[in-house]
Amino acid sequence: MxxxxxxxxxxxxxxxxxxxxxxxxxxxxxxxxxxxxxxxxxxxxxxxxxxxxxxxxxxxxxxxxxxxxxxxxxxxxxxxxxxxxxxxxxxxxxxxxxxxxxxxxxxxxxxxxxxxxxxxxxxxxxxxxxxxxxxxxxxxxxxxxxxxxxxxxxxxxxxxxxxxxxxxxxxxxxxxxxxxxxxxxxxxxxxxxxxxxxxxxxxxxxxxxxxxxxxxxxxxxxxxxxxxxxxxxxxxxxxxxxxxxxxxxxxxxxxxxxxxxxxxxxxxxxxxxxxxxxxxxxxDPDRTGPAITWRDRAGVFAATAAVPAAxxxxxxxxxxxxxxxxxxxxxxxxxINPFTIPIFIGHIVTYVAAPWTIWNLQEVLVVTRAIGSVALAIILVWLWWRSRHDERSAMAGMAWAMLALLLLEPSTxxxxxxxxxxxxxxxxxxxxxxxxxxxxxxxxxxxxxxxxxxxxxxxxxxxxxxxxxxxxxxxxxxxxxxxxxxxxxxxxxx
Structure with a gap:
């Protein structure tokens, strides 16, 4: 010591x-x-x-x-x-x-x-x-x-x-x-x-x-x-x-x-x-046929879903x-804190609108969070598909997906x-x-x-x-x- x-x-x-x-x-x-x-x-x-x-x-x-x-x-x-x-x-x-x-x-x-x-x-x-x-x-x-x-x-x-x-x-x-x-x-x-x-x-x-x-x-x-x-x-x-x-x-x-x-x-x-x-x-020098078949893909997909689910x-x-x-x-x-994009935008909207009308933050957040959830779903699917090339791109996609979740979920x-x-x-x-x-x-x-x-x-x-x-x-x-x-x-x- x-x-x-x-x-x-x-x-x-x-x-x-x-x-x-x-x-x-x-x-x-x-x-x-x-x-x-x-x-x-x-x-x-x-x-x-x-x-x-x-x-x-x-x-x-x-x-x-x-x-x-x-x-x-x-x-x-x-x-x-x-x-x-x-x-x-x-x-x-x-x-x-x-x-x-x-x-x-x-x-x-x-x-x-x-x-x-x-x-x-x-x-x-x-x-x-x-x-x-x-x-x-x-x-x-x-x-x-x-x-x-x-x-x-x-x-x-x-x-x-x-x-x-x-x-x-x-x-x-x-x-x-x-x-x-x-x-x-x-x-x-x-x-x-x-x-x-x-x-x-x-x-x-x-x-x-x-x-x-x-x-x-x-x-x-x-x-x-x-x-x-x-x-x-x-x-x-x-x-x-x-x-x-x-x-x-x-x-x-x-x-x-x-x-x-x-x-x-x-x-x-x-x-x-x-x-x-x-x-x-x-x-494998003795390999014949494609490296990956549709059966390989189906088996990997099934195992990846089934094992954690079990x-x-x-x-x-x-x-x-x-x-x-x-x-x-x-x-x-x-x-409610302004450290996700939907909540941050909700704050900005209510502040900007304040001179003309009073908008309840909770009502605005219903809209911004809904938009954020849709955007998150689209981004996650896009990142997953974009990451299909190799293990390095898959790790990058995984990291970006986690960051997207942090920034677009209802609260962080x-x-x-x-x-x-x-x-x-x-x-x-x-x-x-x-x-x-x-x-x-x-x-x-x-x-x-x-x-x-x-x-x-x-x-x-x-x-x-x-x-x-x-x-x-x-x-x-x-x-x-x-x-x-x-x-x-x-x-x-x-």
Missing amino acids: TDWMRRYPDALMGFLGALLVTAGSYGLSDVPRNDSTLADLGLEPMTYGHGKTLSGFAFWTGAALMVLAWVRIGREPQRMSLRATMGTIGAWTVPLMVAVPTFSRDVYAYLGQATVLMEGFDPYTDGPAHHPGPIVDSMAQIWAPTTSPYSPGFMLLLRGIVGITGDNVFAGIFLIRVALLPGLLLTMWAVPRIAAHFGASRRLGLWLVLVNPMLLIHLVGGPHLELLMMGFLAAGVALVLQGRHLPGLLTLGLAISVKITAGIAIPFVVWIWLDHLRKRRLA VFGAFTLILGLGVGWLNGLSYASRI LPWYYTWVACVVVAFTLPMWVRQIVVGVSTFYLIVFQPDDSILFYKPLETLMALAFATLAAVSLRRRDPLRLRRFGSLLIHG
């Missing part, structure tokens, strides 16, 4: 930042309601007065240190070995395992929906409000009466956790984090393999996905099921690329059993598998609640970017794209607040977030964008 700290000071800086983020979360994040754990630990003074002020200072200092360390590592990722990069991810993760849920209260909703399931209700028709208590009190109350949108595999996992922890909120949060950790480990295994398969940098891939403070804090400090979904998604894609198509599809079936969004990747497996089959046939269907049968999760998907429209939240991040590592991103990633990640890290509020509608705070995000992005290319060293030299030498 001492040698690691000496050789990689940036990794140590980020670790200290993660410690401060965790410490600050006990006063700045949304702590469980009607729970005596903080009082029992003597930490309740951190939630008000000077204690809350100190918590805020610790949290944001820690976040700044993590971003600074991330930028410095990303500037020259080759200076840190792959093993050291993985060690850095592990070291930054450990403190976040015991943080108060940060930037979101979704984990309380997980526990609430699992609790009503344990109590004999159907979480796909009955909301967490059916079982009042500290878990429901801790949730964002807009979700208390709503039903679960989560896939059956994840609901089974949650039911097992709540069966152990009951109404103990802190214990439930910790066990959920432990249950999601395989997603982190699978991602650490898969991302380097996806990158290496296409000749991209393994270390840069891990830097993009898991050293990224915005994603790491949200996924672990949140915590969010996307961590487990991302692990299965990345591992499934890696297995398919290695030519292990059926194990890869089984793993992708696990991914959609955690969250159905992972299914966007599955159609692109068809082209990867057919490309592998074509190359193998062409390499996995998902098995979890559905075990849970015994049918496809009720479809009901919960509709509640995503309650999330920061941790959703894991969907595209774990796929785009297949490509060597130019510096300007990496700068955009740093800028967007830093901006999201600031405008989404630790207590689940959002600063975007406050002009001054939004401008400050944009300024810090721009500084972080520029710093990836330039070591001293503000010329502070020159200013310090002038002060010293006159």
Whole structure:
């Protein structure tokens, strides 16, 4: 550990930042309601007065240190070995395992929906409000009466956790984090393999996905099921690329059993598998006839659809609640932030029309979201068909499809970017794209607040977030964008 700290000071800086983020979360994040754990630990003074002020200072200092360390590592990722990069991810993760849920209260909703399931209700028709208590009190109350949108595999996992922890909120949060950790480990295994398969940098891939403070804090400090979904998604894609198509599809079936969004990747497996089959046939000197027949295509199509569906269907049968999760998907429209194109356009339309008429934003969003959904469907089909040439074009199509989903679906939240991040590592991103990633990640890290509020509608705070995000992005290319060293030299030498 001492040698690691000496050789990689940036990794140590980020670790200290993660410690401060965790410490600050006990006063700045949304702590469980009607729970005596903080009082029992003597930490309740951190939630008000000077204690809350100190918590805020610790949290944001820690976040700044993590971003600074991330930028410095990303500037020259080759200076840190792959093993050291993985060690850095592990070291930054450990403190976040015991943080108060940060930037979101979704984990309380997980526990609430699992609790009503344990109590004999159907979480796909009955909301967490059916079982009042500290878990429901801790949730964002807009979700208390709503039903679960989560896939059956994840609901089974949650039911097992709540069966152990009951109404103990802190214990439930910790066990959920432990249950999601395989997603982190699978991602650490898969991302380097996806990158290496296409000749991209393994270390840069891990830097993009898991050293990224915005994603790491949200996924672990949140915590969010996307961590487990991302692990299965990345591992499934890696297995398919290695030519292990059926194990890869089984793993992708696990991914959609955690969250159905992972299914966007599955159609692109068809082209990867057919490309592998074509190359193998062409390499055979005794081959006669076409490399790919219509029977090959039909078989690959059928297997690609059937294997993940069978996995998902098995979890559905075990849970015994049918496809009720479809009901919960509709509640995503309650999330309104301007980070998808339909919602952004809806805001612009209502602002532009304001001098002449008053249009209710909700009514405008019905139209813009409908247009966005149609556009998304067309784009996904077009990307899929355009990606049919080889495995590289299929991976590119998969990445663009994930990005299109993020930008055109009814709502998007920061941790959703894991969907595209774990796929785009297949490509060597130019510096300007990496700068955009740093800028967007830093901006999201600031405008989404630790207590689940959002600063975007406050002009001054939004401008400050944009300024810090721009500084972080520029710093990836330039070591001293503000010329502070020159200013310090002038002060010293006159």
